[in-house]
Amino acid sequence: MRRTKAEAKETRQQILLAAEKVFYEKGVAHASMEDVARAAGVTRGAIYWHFANRADLVLELYNSLPMPQEDLIARELEAENADVFGVLERVGREWLELLATDEHRQRILSILLRCDTSGEFAAISERQNDLDDEHMQALEAAFAKAEGQGKLDGAWTPRSAASMLRWVIKGLCSEWLLFGRRFDIASEGKDALHRLFATYASHAPSAR
Amino acid sequence: MRRTKAEAKETRQQILLAAEKVFYEKGVAHASMEDVARAAGVTRGAIYWHFANRADLVLELYNSLPMPQEDLIARELEAENADVFGVLERVGREWLELLATDEHRQRILSILLRCDTSGEFAAISERQNDLDDEHMQALEAAFAKAEGQGKLDGAWTPRSAASMLRWVIKGLCSEWLLFGRRFDIASEGKDALHRLFATYASHAPSAR
DNA sequence: CAACATACAAACAAGGCTGTATGTTAGTTT
DNA sequence: AAACTAACATACAGCCTTGTTTGTATGTTG
Numbered sequence: 001m002r003r004t005k006a007e008a009k010e011t012r013q014q015i016l017l018a019a020e021k022v023f024y025e026k027g028v029a030h031a032s033m034e035d036v037a038r039a040a041g042v043t044r045g046a047i048y049w050h051f052a053n054r055a056d057l058v059l060e061l062y063n064s065l066p067m068p069q070e071d072l073i074a075r076e077l078e079a080e081n082a083d084v085f086g087v088l089e090r091v092g093r094e095w096l097e098l099l100a101t102d103e104h105r106q107r108i109l110s111i112l113l114r115c116d117t118s119g120e121f122a123a124i125s126e127r128q129n130d131l132d133d134e135h136m137q138a139l140e141a142a143f144a145k146a147e148g149q150g151k152l153d154g155a156w157t158p159r160s161a162a163s164m165l166r167w168v169i170k171g172l173c174s175e176w177l178l179f180g181r182r183f184d185i186a187s188e189g190k191d192a193l194h195r196l197f198a199t200y201a202s203h204a205p206s207a208r
Numbered sequence: 209m210r211r212t213k214a215e216a217k218e219t220r221q222q223i224l225l226a227a228e229k230v231f232y233e234k235g236v237a238h239a240s241m242e243d244v245a246r247a248a249g250v251t252r253g254a255i256y257w258h259f260a261n262r263a264d265l266v267l268e269l270y271n272s273l274p275m276p277q278e279d280l281i282a283r284e285l286e287a288e289n290a291d292v293f294g295v296l297e298r299v300g301r302e303w304l305e306l307l308a309t310d311e312h313r314q315r316i317l318s319i320l321l322r323c324d325t326s327g328e329f330a331a332i333s334e335r336q337n338d339l340d341d342e343h344m345q346a347l348e349a350a351f352a353k354a355e356g357q358g359k360l361d362g363a364w365t366p367r368s369a370a371s372m373l374r375w376v377i378k379g380l381c382s383e384w385l386l387f388g389r390r391f392d393i394a395s396e397g398k399d400a401l402h403r404l405f406a407t408y409a410s411h412a413p414s415a416r
Numbered sequence: 417c418a419a420c421a422t423a424c425a426a427a428c429a430a431g432g433c434t435g436t437a438t439g440t441t442a443g444t445t446t
Numbered sequence: 447a448a449a450c451t452a453a454c455a456t457a458c459a460g461c462c463t464t465g466t467t468t469g470t471a472t473g474t475t476g
Contacts (some may be wrong), residue, residue: 003423004473011423025325029237032463045425048465092285116324117386118235129387155403164400167379168372174382175375178325179337192372195363210442210453240433256435262449378454 012050014089015040016064024107028058028115055120061108062124068095070138076141084146088139092169096189099173105189109157110177146200153202161200168196220258223248224272229263232315236266236323263328269316270332276303278346285350292354296347297405300377304397307381318385344370354408361410369408376404 003011022031033054037044051057058076068091076087099105117125143158152161172192176185211219226248231241235370241262243251259265277301284295307313325333360369380400384393 005422007424025326026326029324030327033465034463044464046423047422049422053465113327116235116237117322118233119238125386132387139281143338147297154407160396160399160403163378163380163396164403164407167383167400170382171375171377174378178333179340184420188368188371191368192375195368195372195407198363199403210440210451212443213452216453241435242433253436254453257454259454263433279456361437 008134011040011042011046015042015047016059016061019061020104020107020111022167023058023061023111023151028054028111046186053120055123058111058115058121059124062112062127065105065108068098070134073140077145081149082145084149085151085200086143088142088165089193092165092193093190094171096172096186096193100184100186106177106181109173110139113174113178132166136166139165143200151202152200156200168192219248219250219254223250223255223265224269227269228312229314230267230317231266231319231323236262236319236329245297263331265318266323266329267332269321270335272312273316276306278342282346285353289357290353292350292357293359293408294406296350296373297401298399300373301379301398303399304380306396308392308394312390314385317381321382321385340374344374348372351408359410360408364408373404376400 007086014035019036022036022039024036025031028063033044033047036057037047040050047057051060073091074085076082077084078131099109112124112128115121139162142157143156146152147158152158169189172189176183223244225330227244230244230247233239234243237349241252244265247254248254254321255265259268263352264302281295281299284290285292320332320336346365347370349359351369352362354360377397380393380397382410
């Protein structure tokens with residue numbers, strides 16, 4: 001019954017896909033490893049061979065998502081006269097489109113959003129929190145740069161602008177994912193982003 | 209061992225308090241009824257006497273939170289020349305302060321946010337969703353009224369304004385609750401609300 | 417082509433937790 | 447004060463799960 005390495009990788013992939021499906025449908029807490037195994041067409045033995053336990057399985061699900069290249073964005077923002085708002089708005093749009101078109105991402109993020117973050121999955125949510133912290137720092141720095149360029153309206157501080165942006169994106173995505181995707185996240189999201197960045201810009205040109 | 213009615217109510221209250229504490233610390237999924245019973249100084253028998261099961265217990269926890277009087281707010285907005293933005297901003301501020309000062313609310317909402325909404329607790333999250341829907345409709349109607357009064361900046365539609373407001377408040381509260389309350393939600397929240405409503409107002413008077 | 421490691425399946429052991437059924441004591445009603 | 451019932455405690459049955467261990471056939475390597 002021994003499989004070749006390539007076949008094993010495929011098995012692992014099958015398990016991940018099955019986990020995504022089962023966890024999404026039944027919830028991480030209420031789905032058993034047996035459920036996942038059945039859905040993958042293997043036994044629990046296979047799962048425990050490839051993954052240490054359920055938490056590890058969920059973690060690997062999360063790791064299977066390619067994340068946007070942050071360093072690349074950071075480099076774009078390095079230039080002295082970088083168009084901060086332009087870059088940020090574009091990055092936001094790209095993220096929304098990524099989410100809107102990648103169903104795996106949708107399901108996996110739904111799983112993470114719905115799962116009980118205390119206890120066994122604390123590690124995962126902590127990693128997300130750390131990432132969030134980094135994002136906030138980067139965002140704040142970017143807005144500070146815009147402020148230095150005189151482009152940030154006086155009503156905003158770098159921190160308040162960054163916070164608001166994050167809250168909006170998080171709220172948008174959570175609502176869309178948890179709520180049955182009842183609206184067009186790409187179009188409504190881009191819309192919202194555009195409005196938001198318009199209010200950041202110092203003294204809207206009042207183009208009447 | 210039979211208790212008087214008043215004592216029984218107290219027992220029930222103790223159980224609710226214990227559940228709040230235990231569920232908050234260990235997570236709803238990973239805490240057993242026995243844990244709750246011990247924390248309350250009773251046995252599981254008492255819990256099952258007062259509550260049907262764990263889901264019911266959580267539901268009653270949620271029900272124990274007094275909710276803002278929405279009809280009252282609606283009435284305030286009914287007046288022909290009502291100050292929509294003023295009322296909404298005040299309501300938002302009041303909600304933030306309520307959350308900031310009521311530790312029970314903080315813990316219970318944290319529990320709800322962290323708990324696995326699929327499966328046994330689906331009913332609760334559905335109720336929240338329904339409430340959210342109502343709020344959205346009310347909000348949209350309010351902004352529509354402001355639009356009718358010529359107070360809503362042309363860049364916004366009632367729907368986009370309402371959505372944005374909700375996303376911001378939700379994002380703000382979730383982050384604060386899930387993230388260890390690492391900032392002053394009352395002050396930062398009011399700040400954000402004020403900025404947001406300023407952008408809603410048609411052509412900010414540019415009070416320089 | 418041994419010898420070994422890999423990739424699983426199948427069996428096992430153990431436990432924790434839920435829900436319920438039953439027991440018991442003390443209020444409550446008449 | 448007897449009869450009834452509310453408010454629990456205790457005991458029980460049973461299930462489902464997890465993690466592990468053992469078995470085994472097959473790649474893989476020297």
